[in-house]
Amino acid sequence: MNETQRVLLGLLLVFIAAWVVGRRRAGRWLPDEWRAIPAFERLPSAIQRVVEQGRALHITLGRGSLWSGVAMDSLAGIEVLKFIARRLRLTGQMPLVTTGDATLHLLAEDQVHRLGCGQASGLSQAKPDVRWLTATPPAYATGVMGILAHEPVEVNVMTGFFGAEYLLMGEAGAQRVAVPLGGASEPGVLPFVFATSRAALLGEELYAAGAYLAHQPWHLGSLWAQDVVRWLIVLALIVAVLVNTWL
Amino acid sequence: MASRLVSVSVAMGVGLLVLARYFIADAQLDAVVNQLLSIASVVAAFALFLGLANLARFHLDRVRAHSSQRLYSAILLAALAATVTLGLIGGGPNAPWMQLVFNSVLFPLQAALYALLAFFILTATYRAFRVRNVESALFVIFALVVLLGQTPAGALLWEELPAIKDWVFDVPVLAGTRGILIGVSLGTLATGIRVLFGVDRPYVEETGRDTHGHLS
Numbered sequence: 001m002n003e004t005q006r007v008l009l010g011l012l013l014v015f016i017a018a019w020v021v022g023r024r025r026a027g028r029w030l031p032d033e034w035r036a037i038p039a040f041e042r043l044p045s046a047i048q049r050v051v052e053q054g055r056a057l058h059i060t061l062g063r064g065s066l067w068s069g070v071a072m073d074s075l076a077g078i079e080v081l082k083f084i085a086r087r088l089r090l091t092g093q094m095p096l097v098t099t100g101d102a103t104l105h106l107l108a109e110d111q112v113h114r115l116g117c118g119q120a121s122g123l124s125q126a127k128p129d130v131r132w133l134t135a136t137p138p139a140y141a142t143g144v145m146g147i148l149a150h151e152p153v154e155v156n157v158m159t160g161f162f163g164a165e166y167l168l169m170g171e172a173g174a175q176r177v178a179v180p181l182g183g184a185s186e187p188g189v190l191p192f193v194f195a196t197s198r199a200a201l202l203g204e205e206l207y208a209a210g211a212y213l214a215h216q217p218w219h220l221g222s223l224w225a226q227d228v229v230r231w232l233i234v235l236a237l238i239v240a241v242l243v244n245t246w247l
Numbered sequence: 248m249a250s251r252l253v254s255v256s257v258a259m260g261v262g263l264l265v266l267a268r269y270f271i272a273d274a275q276l277d278a279v280v281n282q283l284l285s286i287a288s289v290v291a292a293f294a295l296f297l298g299l300a301n302l303a304r305f306h307l308d309r310v311r312a313h314s315s316q317r318l319y320s321a322i323l324l325a326a327l328a329a330t331v332t333l334g335l336i337g338g339g340p341n342a343p344w345m346q347l348v349f350n351s352v353l354f355p356l357q358a359a360l361y362a363l364l365a366f367f368i369l370t371a372t373y374r375a376f377r378v379r380n381v382e383s384a385l386f387v388i389f390a391l392v393v394l395l396g397q398t399p400a401g402a403l404l405w406e407e408l409p410a411i412k413d414w415v416f417d418v419p420v421l422a423g424t425r426g427i428l429i430g431v432s433l434g435t436l437a438t439g440i441r442v443l444f445g446v447d448r449p450y451v452e453e454t455g456r457d458t459h460g461h462l463s
Binding site: 001005008009012015016018057065066067072075077078103105106107109110111130131132133134135136138139141142164166170171174175187190192194196202203204206207208210218219222223225226230233 | 360375429
């Protein structure tokens with residue numbers, strides 16, 4: 001095992017330990033104590049707006065394949081989708097879901113169908129509508145832009161992995177949709193997210209969906225672990241700077 | 248219940264094996280992990296077929312339902328059928344006919360779409376330049392400094408502007424990007440560990456966890 005592997009293994013073990021401790025502390029945390037993330041705060045009212053207007057909520061999950069390095073961005077998007085689908089199904093509606101990757105499409109379709117079938121009330125349930133658009137970025141953007149132009153979309157949510165095509169879709173959403181919300185983790189895409197969204201999920205905020213929206217204890221624990229490891233990294237950086245400066 | 252247990256065990260086992268390969272150098276482990284990755288690539292290829300089926304079904308339904316968009320759907324289905332046929336009888340993606348389709352149709356269309364980015368940037372910038380709060384004020388100030396610093400007119404206005412632009416790139420932008428990357432790495436790690444330890448199980452039905460489905 002080389003030095004990098006040892007450091008990474010140590011970081012992993014510290015993170016897991018902090019995660020378990022954070023899970024125990026999760027019950028004592030109150031939502032008021034958390035840092036406000038405007039996109040998550042706006043999402044419930046955006047869903048209510050969709051229900052009141054009788055129009056559609058479109059969520060696109062990007063083009064991050066589940067067996068690539070950006071799979072976690074896609075899974076973070078799935079958490080947002082689950083929250084939206086759970087809320088909407090209570091009123092008999094389902095979101096319109098689009099993806100730019102086939103493996104992600106299968107997962108999204110599975111999630112939405114399960115949630116759609118779980119409706120127990122007497123309301124007539126809308127058919128889940130999950131569409132795989134294409135595998136190439138420009139064509140994927142064109143597909144989303146077409147949906148935003150031709151379908152009665154009230155709220156547009158974009159979370160997951162995107163490249164420069166985000167701007168094409170985000171701008172179409174900003175011009176045509178009442179509530180555009182977006183999130184991405186790529187630093188190069190973040191200015192596009194900021195410029196085209198009413199409220200944005202920037203960087204790591206994308207991964208906090210399970211904690212903020214569903215209040216799941218293990219998710220809250222992992223947020224705490226992220227904070228602990230972040231502070232350790234900051235301390236390590238400061239110590240390294242001091243050592244390199246004076247020793 | 249039993250199927251869920253099997254799914255979670257398989258997912259966790261495979262995930263831990265792939266992770267272990269990063270830390271342990273072992274030829275047998277390498278062979279097992281490579282085999283698992285091959286299986287994953289086959290599954291991903293089948294996912295593409297299912298995605299294609301979803302696309303074709305949606306557009307066929309639209310044509311059958313006489314939707315106002317049916318002409319576009321018909322063109323898409325015809326193009327899909329033609330491309331697949333050319334690929335199958337023409338000798339694969341490297342065959343001359345397929346290359347012609349890529350080079351004469353697909354790539355120019357993609358280039359044309361990306362050329363529109365400049366106009367989209369303009370409209371997005373116009374909206375983003377409206378000062379609503381401290382964040383957007385900072386956004387506008389830094390954007391103007393970089394914009395003017397990149398152009399000869401900026402140096403004519405104030406000779407220090409290019410140097411300030413360089414400082415913006417080298418110090419606040421670089422520091423911010425590194426901060427974002429550290430946060431994203433930790434978020435990725437957290438999500439990965441939750442999947443690896445079976446806390447997040449997107450591949451099985453999650454019963455009894457839907458406690459927040461109420462309308463606020």
